[in-house]
Amino acid sequence: MHVLVLGAGQLARMMSLAGAPLNIKITAYDVGSESVVHPLTQMSGGDDLESAIRQADVITAEFEHIPLDILAICEKSGKFLPSTEAIKAGGDRRIEKKLLDGAGVKNAKYFVIQNQDDFKQAIEHVGVPMVLKSALGGYDGKGQWRLKDVGQADAIWSEMAECIAASDNQAIVAEEFVPFGREVSLVGARGKDGSVAVYPLAENVHTNGVLSLSTAIDDKGLQEQAKQMFTAVADSLEYVGVLALEFFDVDGTLLVNEIAPRVHNSGHWTQQGSETCQFENHLRAICHLPLGSTRLIRETTMINILGEDTIPEAVMAMEGCHIHWYGKEKRPGRKMGHINVCSDDQQGLQSKLCELAKVLDKGAFPALHEFADRS
Ligand code: ATP
Numbered sequence: 001m002h003v004l005v006l007g008a009g010q011l012a013r014m015m016s017l018a019g020a021p022l023n024i025k026i027t028a029y030d031v032g033s034e035s036v037v038h039p040l041t042q043m044s045g046g047d048d049l050e051s052a053i054r055q056a057d058v059i060t061a062e063f064e065h066i067p068l069d070i071l072a073i074c075e076k077s078g079k080f081l082p083s084t085e086a087i088k089a090g091g092d093r094r095i096e097k098k099l100l101d102g103a104g105v106k107n108a109k110y111f112v113i114q115n116q117d118d119f120k121q122a123i124e125h126v127g128v129p130m131v132l133k134s135a136l137g138g139y140d141g142k143g144q145w146r147l148k149d150v151g152q153a154d155a156i157w158s159e160m161a162e163c164i165a166a167s168d169n170q171a172i173v174a175e176e177f178v179p180f181g182r183e184v185s186l187v188g189a190r191g192k193d194g195s196v197a198v199y200p201l202a203e204n205v206h207t208n209g210v211l212s213l214s215t216a217i218d219d220k221g222l223q224e225q226a227k228q229m230f231t232a233v234a235d236s237l238e239y240v241g242v243l244a245l246e247f248f249d250v251d252g253t254l255l256v257n258e259i260a261p262r263v264h265n266s267g268h269w270t271q272q273g274s275e276t277c278q279f280e281n282h283l284r285a286i287c288h289l290p291l292g293s294t295r296l297i298r299e300t301t302m303i304n305i306l307g308e309d310t311i312p313e314a315v316m317a318m319e320g321c322h323i324h325w326y327g328k329e330k331r332p333g334r335k336m337g338h339i340n341v342c343s344d345d346q347q348g349l350q351s352k353l354c355e356l357a358k359v360l361d362k363g364a365f366p367a368l369h370e371f372a373d374r375s
């Protein structure tokens with residue numbers, strides 16, 4: 001099998017690593033440089049997109065902000081999975097909100113803003129405090145504003161107006177501020193036959209809008225709610241592949257924050273913590289192979305490495321610590337790699353995280369230190 005991935009970042013890289021034992025060969029299309037590359041070496045084999053599409057058995061994507069003309073070419077080949085509709089829902093918050101409403105899953109009250117008059121109506125309809133998000137192009141907390149007080153409205157409007165004017169078809173989605181207790185996400189796969197296999201929920205900690213820690217949790221009530229919402233969304237899209245749903249947990253009731261029509265950062269823990277990792281299950285689903293077991297095999301936390309390209313060797317020496325680098329050039333705040341920390345039980349995992357906090361810098365790993373300080 002030969003899979004072409006739109007996007008040549010760490011997700012394509014990890015798909016490539018997971019595909020090799022199954023004889024699934026991955027080629028990646030770097031949308032920025034418009035070149036077809038090997039996802040591990042980033043070397044170009046000389047193919048253009050058309051020939052890469054011709055040679056592929058299946059085409060998929062590692063991110064949702066894909067130019068529509070490229071999506072259209074891939075869709076036309078009849079090889080693209082999950083679907084253009086799913087990718088658009090992940091990349092445009094207006095479409096995403098409609099999808100969630102249509103599938104009957106709970107999400108935060110919202111209002112779409114195109115002009116200043118809409119903004120006034122949004123304040124009436126949604127209320128203050130409110131979170132404002134660009135409809136297109138947002139990720140890692142970028143393209144967002146918080147309106148805490150109506151007095152800030154004019155200042156925020158001038159920034160939002162600039163954002164709307166800067167790109168075609170842009171708008172702002174105003175959302176009620178959700179007073180959540182924590183954030184969790186569900187990663188799962190849906191096969192071509194409609195079979196669904198979801199992983200245990202992960203509890204996620206964000207630092208400045210970027211995921212920093214993700215831990216598989218065992219909560220039957222929440223898991224049941226999350227799986228029901230996952231199935232509703234995946235079925236409504238006739239989804240094939242791995243899909244992630246991010247939730248707010250408000251006193252035991254889940255509200256969907258957003259969806260990602262792809263493998264997801266909050267599912268990286270599955271590489272060591274589950275019988276079959278999310279990358280393998282995505283490939284299994286899109287290649288029409290049986291889905292692999294999503295069973296938890298050991299307690300696992302994933303720690304994102306942000307803006308650092310080295311970590312102390314003591315981490316590698318620690319049993320149960322697995323480092324995954326992405327081979328990227330260092331930039332402040334950039335996702336450079338992650339560490340999966342595993343243990344047989346929760347107590348053991350907690351001690352290991354505290355041990356790690358002693359050797360990892362507080363400036364680079366603030367969420368880990370906060371966790372250790374609380375423990
Ligand atoms: P991602 O990197 O996950 O794609 P993103 O930039 O698309 O992030 P969101 O996940 O929508 O943005 O928001 C980033 C974070 O902001 C959330 O994880 C959550 O902590 C906070 N947040 C978003 N929406 C709300 C809301 N309605 N109420 C309260 N907090 C919110």
Ligand code: MG
Pocket residue numbers: 246257258
């Ligand atoms: Mg998010």
